[in-house]
Amino acid sequence: MRPWPSNIPFLALLLVLVGLLAPWAVSPVGAQSDQALYERARKDYQWLATTPRGKVVYQNWQSLYDRFASIYTADPYGELAPQCLWWMGRVRAGAWEQFQRQSDFLEAVDLYRRFINHFPRSRLADDAQFNLGRLYEQAGDKQQAYLEYLRLTVNQPKGDMLPQAKARLDALEKDLRPAGGSRSAAEPAQRTGPEPVAAAPSPDPVASTPAPQPERSTEPADPTLASLGEVRHWSTPSYTRVVLSLDRPVPYSTNLLPADKDAEKPRRLYVDLRGTRLKGQVKETLPIDDGLLSAARAGQFSGDTVRVVLDMKNLISYKIFTLDNPFRVVVDCFGKDQPVKVKTAQRDKAEPKTPATRYTSRAHKVPRGRAEAEPQGLGLAAQLGLGVRRVVIDPGHGGKDPGTVWRGIKEKDLTLDVAKRVAEKLRRQGGLEVLLTRSQDVTLPLEDRTAFANTKEADLFISIHVNAAPSTKLNGLETYFLNLAADEESMRVAARENATSQRSISDLQVILKDLMLSSKINESNRLAHVLHRELLSGVRRHHEVDDLKVKQAPFYVLIGARMPAVLTEIGFLTNPHEHQRLINPAYRELLADGIARGVNAYAQQLRSGADLGGPPQVTAQAPPRVADGGRR
Numbered sequence: 001m002r003p004w005p006s007n008i009p010f011l012a013l014l015l016v017l018v019g020l021l022a023p024w025a026v027s028p029v030g031a032q033s034d035q036a037l038y039e040r041a042r043k044d045y046q047w048l049a050t051t052p053r054g055k056v057v058y059q060n061w062q063s064l065y066d067r068f069a070s071i072y073t074a075d076p077y078g079e080l081a082p083q084c085l086w087w088m089g090r091v092r093a094g095a096w097e098q099f100q101r102q103s104d105f106l107e108a109v110d111l112y113r114r115f116i117n118h119f120p121r122s123r124l125a126d127d128a129q130f131n132l133g134r135l136y137e138q139a140g141d142k143q144q145a146y147l148e149y150l151r152l153t154v155n156q157p158k159g160d161m162l163p164q165a166k167a168r169l170d171a172l173e174k175d176l177r178p179a180g181g182s183r184s185a186a187e188p189a190q191r192t193g194p195e196p197v198a199a200a201p202s203p204d205p206v207a208s209t210p211a212p213q214p215e216r217s218t219e220p221a222d223p224t225l226a227s228l229g230e231v232r233h234w235s236t237p238s239y240t241r242v243v244l245s246l247d248r249p250v251p252y253s254t255n256l257l258p259a260d261k262d263a264e265k266p267r268r269l270y271v272d273l274r275g276t277r278l279k280g281q282v283k284e285t286l287p288i289d290d291g292l293l294s295a296a297r298a299g300q301f302s303g304d305t306v307r308v309v310l311d312m313k314n315l316i317s318y319k320i321f322t323l324d325n326p327f328r329v330v331v332d333c334f335g336k337d338q339p340v341k342v343k344t345a346q347r348d349k350a351e352p353k354t355p356a357t358r359y360t361s362r363a364h365k366v367p368r369g370r371a372e373a374e375p376q377g378l379g380l381a382a383q384l385g386l387g388v389r390r391v392v393i394d395p396g397h398g399g400k401d402p403g404t405v406w407r408g409i410k411e412k413d414l415t416l417d418v419a420k421r422v423a424e425k426l427r428r429q430g431g432l433e434v435l436l437t438r439s440q441d442v443t444l445p446l447e448d449r450t451a452f453a454n455t456k457e458a459d460l461f462i463s464i465h466v467n468a469a470p471s472t473k474l475n476g477l478e479t480y481f482l483n484l485a486a487d488e489e490s491m492r493v494a495a496r497e498n499a500t501s502q503r504s505i506s507d508l509q510v511i512l513k514d515l516m517l518s519s520k521i522n523e524s525n526r527l528a529h530v531l532h533r534e535l536l537s538g539v540r541r542h543h544e545v546d547d548l549k550v551k552q553a554p555f556y557v558l559i560g561a562r563m564p565a566v567l568t569e570i571g572f573l574t575n576p577h578e579h580q581r582l583i584n585p586a587y588r589e590l591l592a593d594g595i596a597r598g599v600n601a602y603a604q605q606l607r608s609g610a611d612l613g614g615p616p617q618v619t620a621q622a623p624p625r626v627a628d629g630g631r632r
Helices: 010-020 036-049 058-074 080-101 102-118 125-138 143-157 162-176 411-430 446-455 489-499 508-517 518-540 578-584 585-608
Strands: 226-234 241-246 252-257 269-273 276-278 285-289 293-302 305-312 317-323 328-332 391-394 433-437 461-465 477-482 547-553 565-570
Touching: 036 058, 036 080, 058 080, 058 585, 080 125, 080 433, 102 125, 102 411, 125 143, 125 162, 226 293, 226 305, 226 446, 241 269, 241 305, 241 446, 252 317, 269 317, 269 328, 276 305, 305 328, 391 411, 391 446, 391 477, 411 461, 411 585, 446 461, 461 585, 477 518, 518 565, 518 585, 565 578, 565 585, 578 585
Parallel strands: 226 276, 391 433, 391 461, 461 565, 477 547
Antiparallel strands: 226 241, 241 328, 252 269, 269 305, 285 293, 293 305, 317 328, 477 565
């Protein structure tokens, strides 16, 4: 017998044997039931997680993952499917903790999210959500970890992981709080993933591209990579929105580079899209030159990373968030606003110490996950003597997106008709300039609508929608402003309007940023209450209708609005009585009149400096409603 070569460590042989002789390699798979296979795999996970010599062999993790996956894929809707999907995520997370492979991290995140989306009522849904937070926290991404824990408190408030999630939120809030509170709320910290991007200045991220290369072809060489297919932008001298459209979700990171005078390079913000190829039709340079940004540049930074660079002129702050269906990365850049002109009557007076001072302080911002009463006292806009000159009305849906469809009637047609009537009334009655995000039946992405209002420097933004529910008995009017949902029903409505699932509302980061801007949140709250009051009272003069109150929820169409912004649901298309009313032009005229009166009432109160509120009106819960799962 030949001796074992002395140059091969004995430990290597031991690890190979451990991998081969793992306790699950005992009996033939085909001879056991799925339940027996599942129970054995669970026991083997416990062995693997507690055995140092076993966990250092990657093949042991892969073999265990394959066993859970074989049961799950054989029957994705079977009795064991939820448990197997859960354990698949846990195994991948364990492998990442042991070996720090980025592919394991991304797959663990994807598996946990799939579990939450597919099995939201499972007793393990909150565990999966908590594990997502823990994964990001272990990866060093405290901001994303905070968001994942926050999702648990909003979406699984009755889960047994709630106390632990709240404890982590409290701990992370201390780490994420800006030093001295001086940093702009709209400027996020650098977003990181399992492989953070270095913050140090680097060479010019996107150099002039030489001759065309194979990676610039219309079809990516590697089908596992996502494609960046479009770069769009909207601009004013003080605001720019850039949208990066991809064909699937990818992790991303950002960095802000200082200006390099020696190399004649401006200040630059870049976004790295990992696991991505640049499509051939994307322009390498997109001129902007609006006083805030000079250009956006895109290039294949490495074999699997696309870098998009924004050349800055006058950047004050920025924020980045993502949208789904399809996946988009949205970059909002902010410059210095024009000086505010204050009324002469107020300029010579000392600033009054009104109750509104409380509502514009950081200590009294709208609390997360709770419905808010209408703020009392003068709002910031009223204190400054600001008025309403330009209003943007947004008819929900349009084009390829019909919204709710019931008995042949499409939501997109009703919202457009009401929006046109509102615009006509506001122009005639209030002398306001009114713009529509769409004036015909065209497809308009959600992010385009808010960007339109921002670039037009609107003073108010109002999005009009029609509700839906499986129960034909539900009816009523409700109005929303942007915030974390205070109840499950508000989250469901937001999920429909966002065209996504309730459990996968993407990236609450931007909403958290907006919560810090309490003056805008409260102005939106005020606008919502005034508009809802006028709309409801106008309809009730002629018809009985339920009051579903003013609520708060995370609507994509309101994200990033730089003015008070609300979304109003003008009735249930799926309720036979309201259906008949909504298809009646006279009733739509009544709705339009109520919305117009609400806008005029809000504008008049700003002009007069009147108190916008009466006694506190705590938001009531709406009647129970089951989500219809339709695209809204």
